[in-house]
Amino acid sequence: MTGTPPPRIAFREVTKSFGPKEVLRGVTLDIPVGESMVIIGGSGTGKSVALKTVLGIIPHDGGTIEIDGVAVGRTRRDDFLSRFGMLFQGGALFDSLPVWQNVAFRLRQGRDRLSKSDARDLAIEKLRRVGLKADVADLFPAELSGGMQKRVGLARAIAAEPEIIFFDEPTTGLDPIMSGVINELIREIVVEMGATAMTITHDMSSVRAIADKVAMLHDGKIRWTGPVDQIETSGDPYMDQFLHGRAEGPIEAVR
Numbered sequence: 001m002t003g004t005p006p007p008r009i010a011f012r013e014v015t016k017s018f019g020p021k022e023v024l025r026g027v028t029l030d031i032p033v034g035e036s037m038v039i040i041g042g043s044g045t046g047k048s049v050a051l052k053t054v055l056g057i058i059p060h061d062g063g064t065i066e067i068d069g070v071a072v073g074r075t076r077r078d079d080f081l082s083r084f085g086m087l088f089q090g091g092a093l094f095d096s097l098p099v100w101q102n103v104a105f106r107l108r109q110g111r112d113r114l115s116k117s118d119a120r121d122l123a124i125e126k127l128r129r130v131g132l133k134a135d136v137a138d139l140f141p142a143e144l145s146g147g148m149q150k151r152v153g154l155a156r157a158i159a160a161e162p163e164i165i166f167f168d169e170p171t172t173g174l175d176p177i178m179s180g181v182i183n184e185l186i187r188e189i190v191v192e193m194g195a196t197a198m199t200i201t202h203d204m205s206s207v208r209a210i211a212d213k214v215a216m217l218h219d220g221k222i223r224w225t226g227p228v229d230q231i232e233t234s235g236d237p238y239m240d241q242f243l244h245g246r247a248e249g250p251i252e253a254v255r
């Protein structure tokens with residue numbers, strides 16, 4: 001039987017509480033293969049929790065999360081994690097390791113690990129891809145600007161050529177121009193790799209640059225989802241309030 005392939009990532013009625021606090025209250029969302037989905041929503045709405053449930057860093061309580069039709073948690077953890085790349089908020093580089101070892105970190109682990117010199121060559125190739133020169137390879141993260149650290153984080157996220165990449169607030173701490181540069185780079189790389197991307201952000205410039213589709217998380221559920229070119233005309237008062245940064249509207253401003 002032939003049919004449409006399952007979505008690369010599928011959330012079905014996913015729930016998660018911390019004690020009495022219900023954070024995810026039935027999240028349903030599909031991210032098809034090769035699509036870039038950006039999840040927006042106010043602070044504390046559970047965007048990071050949703051991302052961490054896919055990776056299994058936070059176990060969900062109810063519902064299912066599937067990758068290519070297979071429930072998260074059913075495959076070997078190493079095989080599973082090797083399919084993902086991740087750009088963490090703030091870069092999350094290892095301060096004690098030089099840049100190239102940060103980029104090549106995963107390539108030096110596990111059964112198929114690369115030799116030191118192959119890993120270094122590959123790290124330099126990936127650094128070039130994100131606009132950094134080879135001489136950055138031997139510097140330590142503390143010697144780099146915030147924008148350069150983001151580039152190194154991006155080089156690390158793509159080093160193992162993952163099928164799925166997560167971007168957690170990719171422009172936090174950057175000025176608007178550097179944010180624009182990083183957004184463009186993310187978009188270019190995701191398209192070039194054909195990767196499926198899930199990004200969480202508050203930054204509307206990231207949304208416009210990176211997204212094919214947008215999902216708005218509010219009150220533990222996906223309030224609205226649609227193509228990025230429809231966000232202005234969604235007709236959803238929650239989306240409108242968020243997009244225009246209004247204090248007045250259905251979203252409570254006092255939290």
Ligand SMILES: Nc1ncnc2c1ncn2[C@@H]1O[C@H](COP(=O)(O)OP(=O)(O)OP(=O)(O)O)[C@@H](O)[C@H]1O
Nearest residue numbers: 018021023041042043044045046047048049050202
């Ligand atoms: N490990 C945890 N233990 C207890 N509560 C948690 C944990 N992780 C997250 N939470 C709670 O879940 C809620 C959602 O947090 P989350 O970090 O997902 O929000 P967010 O939408 O990513 O916010 P922001 O945009 O500010 O980063 C918050 O109230 C937070 O306190």
